[in-house]
Amino acid sequence: MLERINFPADLRRLELEALPALCAELREFLLDSVSNGGGHFSSNLGTVELTVALHYAFDTPQDKLVWDVGHQAYPHKILTGRRDLMDSIRQKDGLAGFPKRSESEYDTFGVGHSSTSISAALGMALAAQQKGEDYHSIAIIGDGAMTAGMAYEALNHAGDLDANLIVVLNDNEMSISPNVGALRKYLTRLLSGRMYSSMRESGKKALSHSKSLSKLVKLTEEHMKGMVLPGTLFEEMGFKYYGPIDGHDVEELVHVLENLKQIKGPRLLHILTQKGKGYEPAEEDPCAYHGVTPFNLKTGLVSSSKKSTPTYTQVFGQWLCDMAAQDKRLVGITPAMREGSGLVAFSEQFPQRYFDVGIAEQHAVTLAAGLACEGLKPVVAIYSTFLQRAYDQLLHDVAIQNLPVVFAVDRAGLVGADGPTHSGNYDLSFLRCVPNMVVMAPADENECRQMLYTAFQLDCPTAVRYPRGKGTGIEPHTEMQAMPVGKAVKVRNGGNSIAILLFGSLLAEARAAAEELDATLVNMRFVKPLDKTILRELAQSHELLVTLEDNAVMGGAGSAVNEYLHEAGLAVEVMNLGLPDVYIEHAQREEQLAACGLDALGIVEKVRSGYGGRIHIGLSLCPVPQYVAN
Numbered sequence: 001m002l003e004r005i006n007f008p009a010d011l012r013r014l015e016l017e018a019l020p021a022l023c024a025e026l027r028e029f030l031l032d033s034v035s036n037g038g039g040h041f042s043s044n045l046g047t048v049e050l051t052v053a054l055h056y057a058f059d060t061p062q063d064k065l066v067w068d069v070g071h072q073a074y075p076h077k078i079l080t081g082r083r084d085l086m087d088s089i090r091q092k093d094g095l096a097g098f099p100k101r102s103e104s105e106y107d108t109f110g111v112g113h114s115s116t117s118i119s120a121a122l123g124m125a126l127a128a129q130q131k132g133e134d135y136h137s138i139a140i141i142g143d144g145a146m147t148a149g150m151a152y153e154a155l156n157h158a159g160d161l162d163a164n165l166i167v168v169l170n171d172n173e174m175s176i177s178p179n180v181g182a183l184r185k186y187l188t189r190l191l192s193g194r195m196y197s198s199m200r201e202s203g204k205k206a207l208s209h210s211k212s213l214s215k216l217v218k219l220t221e222e223h224m225k226g227m228v229l230p231g232t233l234f235e236e237m238g239f240k241y242y243g244p245i246d247g248h249d250v251e252e253l254v255h256v257l258e259n260l261k262q263i264k265g266p267r268l269l270h271i272l273t274q275k276g277k278g279y280e281p282a283e284e285d286p287c288a289y290h291g292v293t294p295f296n297l298k299t300g301l302v303s304s305s306k307k308s309t310p311t312y313t314q315v316f317g318q319w320l321c322d323m324a325a326q327d328k329r330l331v332g333i334t335p336a337m338r339e340g341s342g343l344v345a346f347s348e349q350f351p352q353r354y355f356d357v358g359i360a361e362q363h364a365v366t367l368a369a370g371l372a373c374e375g376l377k378p379v380v381a382i383y384s385t386f387l388q389r390a391y392d393q394l395l396h397d398v399a400i401q402n403l404p405v406v407f408a409v410d411r412a413g414l415v416g417a418d419g420p421t422h423s424g425n426y427d428l429s430f431l432r433c434v435p436n437m438v439v440m441a442p443a444d445e446n447e448c449r450q451m452l453y454t455a456f457q458l459d460c461p462t463a464v465r466y467p468r469g470k471g472t473g474i475e476p477h478t479e480m481q482a483m484p485v486g487k488a489v490k491v492r493n494g495g496n497s498i499a500i501l502l503f504g505s506l507l508a509e510a511r512a513a514a515e516e517l518d519a520t521l522v523n524m525r526f527v528k529p530l531d532k533t534i535l536r537e538l539a540q541s542h543e544l545l546v547t548l549e550d551n552a553v554m555g556g557a558g559s560a561v562n563e564y565l566h567e568a569g570l571a572v573e574v575m576n577l578g579l580p581d582v583y584i585e586h587a588q589r590e591e592q593l594a595a596c597g598l599d600a601l602g603i604v605e606k607v608r609s610g611y612g613g614r615i616h617i618g619l620s621l622c623p624v625p626q627y628v629a630n
Ligand SMILES: Cc1ncc(C[n+]2csc(CCOP(=O)(O)OP(=O)(O)O)c2C)c(N)n1
Pocket: 043, 069, 071, 072, 112, 113, 114, 141, 142, 143, 144, 145, 146, 172, 174, 175, 176, 275, 335, 336, 337, 359, 386, 389
């Protein structure tokens, strides 16, 4: 059946009774495609019935479905003309891993970061009013995403308006890891026991008798009244609350959605689903299957990688445990990224000093500020892209008060398959302009550990930013030693034409390029404060300084070098290599780097083409090296 569904209009031609079989096929398709190609898994298995029901009940794309985060929108992609492209998802030139407006008219809003759906859908609902149109706007948001302040800002606004807005709360009692917070407990109470099952029964009875339109509307009203729980949080906020209902009963979902369409104003439908539904290993451990690399569907095993050197994330996780054992003042904070940020061991070894605050980056940072005010030493483990959410808190609550908070900024630079929404390309630019901050970028795993230790010793806000995945492959030293702040280290002495100033993780690429160009290579280590002494020395002894970073060139570490050279009146040619002023589409990280000319070959070519005729460049006796991925 699935083969005949190219667009939702085909789906809407099916009998209602055919939908369960279609859902089974869709789930099979998903199992096959994600186990082969990798991607987000558990959440998509949980939204199969919901997706079918939404496209069946609503007139998409005229009616607007707005998916929150978008990691659960694979069934939506499959039903909206992209089924045959699913094996390309998250790969270079393939489908994006999240809804994307440029990809399909059914993707009404670009996503990747969480908790934006209610605001965006409300915007669309208000636009309908302004334009005199009457389409529906439906936000589909998970219980994890509902832990973010933004969701409540939107509810607060919407509940005060008469907008044609439906919010579907897809509650699977999981964020990536088990969901946290008082709201989780509240939702569990709503889902619990008799209340849920008795409403399901009454709902089914009322809806199964709905025949004529007038009868349907009457029954709908009666039934919906029965489903409303007066006094729920959502009711208090001006929403009509319906549910909870079983989010895997596709026919019931269609009935309820059809009926919800007849009602006016802000409505919230609470559905209960299971993350990983239909694949036993994922049902048992939805967290392990949240996002997967290709794996064997029969055994559930993910193919193991060749080398077992630690990732930067693991280096951080180990350091955090070691540091916590040494210093009781250390507390660790994550905004809902326990696994991704490498905090599992810490959470188990130091449960009293571990805080998962939910998807609440802003709160995470101000919480850290409060803890630091009282003499504790908070470490905020956060992805670069999600730290963007908490910029004001970092500046206003931490940095102005010069509080010693350590920001362990993971996924800095290009991140590969998640694409532009998740790239950490801007942190050096937005951190280095904040007074009081010390900003470090390790070139290898050991340096990462030593920098974290250094950061922890300092009495000011600090950031250590490191990339996704593995680095050079070296094992960090067990001992920890504070590094001299603002001091660079020379890696290679070259001829006196070119000096490459490396900021961060592109050490292998920089080394290979330096060999090829016979360039001096300096690992700058600190983006702030800069090692001005070495900059002066290099500017006076070399013809060309090449700055290299996996951050946006605009405002990044290279810009810091330019500012200093200008201020010091040092006349030397400078070439800034880093990420261009465009969004880099999803691909493997190595492919993205190559596309930006930040692999060894690209660096050499840029230097040669930019300065080949103007300065003396070291003669190469060997061919330009190809970049070899770790
Ligand atoms: C602002 C932001 N912080 C963190 C994340 C990482 N993240 C992606 S999905 C997710 C969990 C979302 O939980 P929920 O909304 O319940 O959806 P489910 O995974 O259960 O389907 C998190 C924390 C994100 N995408 N955006």
